[in-house]
Amino acid sequence: MDEVAVEYIRRTVLKIPRDEIMAVLQKWGFLSEAQLQTINFRQTKESISHSVAQLCEESSAGIKQAALLDIIYNHIYPNKRVWSVYHMNKTGKASFFSFSTQVTINFREYEDNAIWIRIAWGTPYTKPNQYKTSYVVYHSQTPYVFISASTLRSNLPLLCQAMVVASNYHNIREMELRSHCLNSLKDIVFKRYSQNFQTNYPLQERNVLTENEDLRINDENRSEKERIHRLNQECFGDGPQPKLDFAQYKLETMFKSDPKWDVLEKKEPFRCLVKFSSPHLLESLKSLAPAGLADAPLSPLLTCIPQKARNYFKIREKSSLHPGSFVSP
Amino acid sequence: MEEGRNSDEKKTALCGRSLTAASQDGGGRMSAVPLAQGKVEGGKVYSGDGVLGYLEMLEAQAHELGLKQEEKEQQEKKLNRLKAKVQELRTRRDELRAKVELQEKRLLDKEGVVTDPARPSAQTVLEWKVKSIKAMLQVFYLTGISGKLTKQGICFCISTAYEGTYLDSYYVDLLIKPEVKIQRHSVPIFIPLEQIAKKYLQTDIRRFLSVLSDHLNAYVGRRHQADQLEEHFSDRIEGTLQRNSLCNLLVFNYTVSSDSKTFPFNVRLLYRDLCCSLPTEAIISCTPGTLSLLAKVAAAHSNTFRQMALHKAFDSIINAKESQD
16 A cells, blocks of 8 residues: 555656645655755656655655645646536435445645545445546535546546535536636636726726827727727726636527528528637637727627636527527526 | 948958858759858948948948937937926926915905905816715715616625725626616625525615625624734734634634643634624633633633624733733
8 A cells, every 4th residue: 555655646746847846745744854855856857756755655655645745736736637616506305326436535624715625536346546536626605616527527426416415505516617727717606806897986097098108109099999998898807817718609509691592401500619719718808809809899608708607608599589599597 | 430430440350251142053952152252240241341331331320320319309209298297297286286375365264255366267176076076986985885877777886894994895786677686796605695685685775785785894804803813913823713714713723821831722713693793602622621720711711702803802812911921
């Protein structure tokens, strides 16, 4: 068991950028300062990891310490995983099913009221595989859970069930919100990002675009620029946007074209998937209109992303008299 | 001009190099062909050391001079602009001074009507009106609940404060038709907004706002007290202050000294009333066995925590201890 733990620690250390290994090990606190001083951090990462493994073996590190290091690593670098948001509520009846499997579970509480739960999955017959982990982040007194499942998605129902029971709710459902940036997901569902509300006070000073003080240049489009700026402010607000990787729109609408073109013989919804990807989706959407790449105001389908707390959309035809499209809840 | 030429010639002597150019012949091979006897000088290439080279040099010099002149012009322009601005500010300052003197004079004159030596222009009247409206809006904001009509309803702003310090503002954007509904808001998720809205939003908006404001102010007050405790007394607290999202459960440890011995105390503050910023319970525990000795002290501390703001309570506890020792 110890060899597994030590090897796991070694591989975790390999994932850390070399300049930050010392800081992470200090946070971990398992190896003493004296022991850390003996490591030469100028070697290659491979050698550093072996030094650390050696020290851990001497100090009899176990699975618990290895798991703790993994939690700390994932807390410092959460953006290496994809996180989904789940919403819990108390409507409906609580239902349970029984399932048994072997797991390793570790908890760690952080100052921002976040509880990090690490689960290493096994099967009813095998010991937990420390390399197949899921992470759950939960903030007290909130109905949201942030889950980063590993490859074993079959364990998700069990995980969700456990969360519901532990937090005293009845139901859990997956929200259509996914991203690499955990903090941005938190910002969106906890409403910590800057929304633009209309107020009388504090007075919203008109942001006169004064980049070019040169009096020789006349801005012919000044009023248009200011209009775009104002509309953008109303949609996106002033502050930094939450960081999302993509927005996906699944269209199931009828293809609207000139009848004489008659693309589709059958009157069937045209299935189409549109995906916007970006290192920072919302900031790039915010800069579309000022850059002249899109008309302001932008489509509400794009600007409603943080407010609706979703980046997966299904767009279907409105089934009433008014033709148009509506977004499914 | 003469000097320049001499120095150029010196440079030419020191670092002359001939230029070659590569040209492609029909077969696509590159061969080196001397283009001309030229010189490389100070990063600038002169393609001949005859008339052409001299002309190029002159051209370059003229270009440089042109740039310098442009720069100079720009600086002059900037200077003029600043001078104009200074002038403007000076006149404005004079105007304001005149106004202030006028006001003072008015205050001193208790009888009779003083004819204004400077009749306020329409501009200044307008400015005063705008200023007074802005002040009025600020007053509304300072009351804690203010709102602005929007196209579809009203956007309320709840500005929270605790003991004179203004803290965060929270917004609730309401739709009015067909029924009163919250369109969007910036209320933190752990405030029971949905419950409050369910109870009061349809029937009594004032009550809804009042209850929501109580919750928010209490939350912000508790959070402020916890922050103040951490900021000012982190050295007197063992470990860190633990709190939950609503800041209605706070736990921390500190030491009490009595008879030259130190005892660790653990305090657990429960704020069961979410609209209240003082704890309903303050449970103090010590290491088992010592409670009997310190029961009085613990009870006194518990009372203090329940009656005063957290950071002030802690301050008085520490100072009381120090005056005892």
